[in-house]
Amino acid sequence: MPSHRMLAQFHLIAVFLCIVFYYYPKDRLSSVQLLTEQCQYETGTLCPECFPEPVNCSFFENHITFDGYELMSEIVNRFNQHGVRFGLLNGERRVVIKNLNRNGAIQSLRDSTCEELGIEQENCHLRNNEQFLQLLRQRVLDEDLLEGAIICPPGDEGALARFVQKFDAPDLMTLLLMRTNVQPLVLRLLSQHNLPVPTFIFQGGFTLVESYDGEPLGNFYESPLNLRLKIANELIKASINFTTGVDHFRFYLTDISPDNIVVNVLPNNEAKVSFVDMNNVIILDSHSKRLDPDKRTTSHSRIDCDGCFAYVQEDLCTYHHSDINLFAVCQLLLENLNGNRDKGFLHNTENDSKLIPLRKLLHHCVYCQPPNCKDRQGVLAQIQEMIHTILT
Numbered sequence: 001m002p003s004h005r006m007l008a009q010f011h012l013i014a015v016f017l018c019i020v021f022y023y024y025p026k027d028r029l030s031s032v033q034l035l036t037e038q039c040q041y042e043t044g045t046l047c048p049e050c051f052p053e054p055v056n057c058s059f060f061e062n063h064i065t066f067d068g069y070e071l072m073s074e075i076v077n078r079f080n081q082h083g084v085r086f087g088l089l090n091g092e093r094r095v096v097i098k099n100l101n102r103n104g105a106i107q108s109l110r111d112s113t114c115e116e117l118g119i120e121q122e123n124c125h126l127r128n129n130e131q132f133l134q135l136l137r138q139r140v141l142d143e144d145l146l147e148g149a150i151i152c153p154p155g156d157e158g159a160l161a162r163f164v165q166k167f168d169a170p171d172l173m174t175l176l177l178m179r180t181n182v183q184p185l186v187l188r189l190l191s192q193h194n195l196p197v198p199t200f201i202f203q204g205g206f207t208l209v210e211s212y213d214g215e216p217l218g219n220f221y222e223s224p225l226n227l228r229l230k231i232a233n234e235l236i237k238a239s240i241n242f243t244t245g246v247d248h249f250r251f252y253l254t255d256i257s258p259d260n261i262v263v264n265v266l267p268n269n270e271a272k273v274s275f276v277d278m279n280n281v282i283i284l285d286s287h288s289k290r291l292d293p294d295k296r297t298t299s300h301s302r303i304d305c306d307g308c309f310a311y312v313q314e315d316l317c318t319y320h321h322s323d324i325n326l327f328a329v330c331q332l333l334l335e336n337l338n339g340n341r342d343k344g345f346l347h348n349t350e351n352d353s354k355l356i357p358l359r360k361l362l363h364h365c366v367y368c369q370p371p372n373c374k375d376r377q378g379v380l381a382q383i384q385e386m387i388h389t390i391l392t
Contacts, residue, residue, distance in 0.1 A: 046205075066086075100207065167189075213272070252322060253325055260275060346358075
């Protein structure tokens with residue numbers, strides 16, 4: 001290697017170490033102490049009206065330890081854009097710790113709301129009063145939202161009120177989470193109805209502790225075919241259950257990808273899946289009176305998009321039912337987001353005669369164009385029957 005290239009690499013390493021140690025003071029607190037102090041600040045100063053009951057912030061110091069060498073853990077956390085860490089609960093059970101207030105999202109929402117209300121910065125506090133709540137509702141129902149939790153039909157205050165009522169928390173807390181990071185609400189609601197999401201364990205301030213449910217789906221793309229078929233069957237069931245939803249609320253997942261799904265292979269070689277990033281979700285009140293009675297069902301069409309998942313939000317929000325979750329799982333099984341079938345979860349099955357009918361059904365599920373699409377739920381039921389036949 002030329003000497004100038006070696007010097008350049010050493011320079012980059014030196015710069016990186018300088019940055020690391022700049023953020024790593026000698027008289028630092030431990031990671032769990034920092035979480036405890038953050039919890040105390042968020043519950044006592046940032047938003048005391050979000051937490052009318054005392055929060056046991058010492059939970060972190062008493063029950064959580066972090067995996068691996070602590071310096072490396074802090075480095076990874078600092079440069080992790082999702083604010084996700086892994087640890088142990090009581091030294092035994094693996095858990096996931098998520099920062100719900102990444103990049104000061106709560107403070108930014110507080111400040112912009114105060115500005116709109118004409119409240120001076122020194123008097124700006126998060127309040128659980130009607131004036132503050134009404135503006136937060138407007139932010140949650142903003143029809144221009146393209147990410148995070150989106151309540152539909154657009155602008156339906158009744159749908160939002162019905163959803164908020166499902167949670168035993170001040171409206172202020174619920175609305176803040178819906179606008180910044182809805183995962184604690186979704187986990188609590190969906191896990192109660194046995195949908196495949198992590199288990200809610202604890203929330204201290206705006207830090208969430210949830211169950212560790214397995215390894216990323218991407219780790220299983222080269223697994224034996226029988227295991228991949230079992231995982232595929234679980235993904236199909238999940239797509240149908242999210243669409244059915246809870247108490248007339250459908251959950252359309254707009255970021256179904258191998259990074260956001262984990263798999264746990266049980267001792268009997270059965271598989272369980274869990275959807276671990278539930279922040280980007282469209283929540284449709286399918287019984288809303290705002291929905292047009294004539295708009296019953298819409299079939300999602302594949303939209304060419306270089307490495308991304310494209311959809312028409314208006315369709316998801318104005319019809320009583322969409323099959324987008326079913327389409328997304330079909331696509332995941334057949335190909336990647338660039339249309340490469342060698343990168344689909346059920347790849348390397350083209351020459352297996354018993355799988356040819358299954359692949360044909362997946363192709364139809366992904367590439368059919370309305371109104372010439374068969375009922376996707378019926379197509380997936382056929383695929384499940386084929387999987388059952390192959391595995392028995």
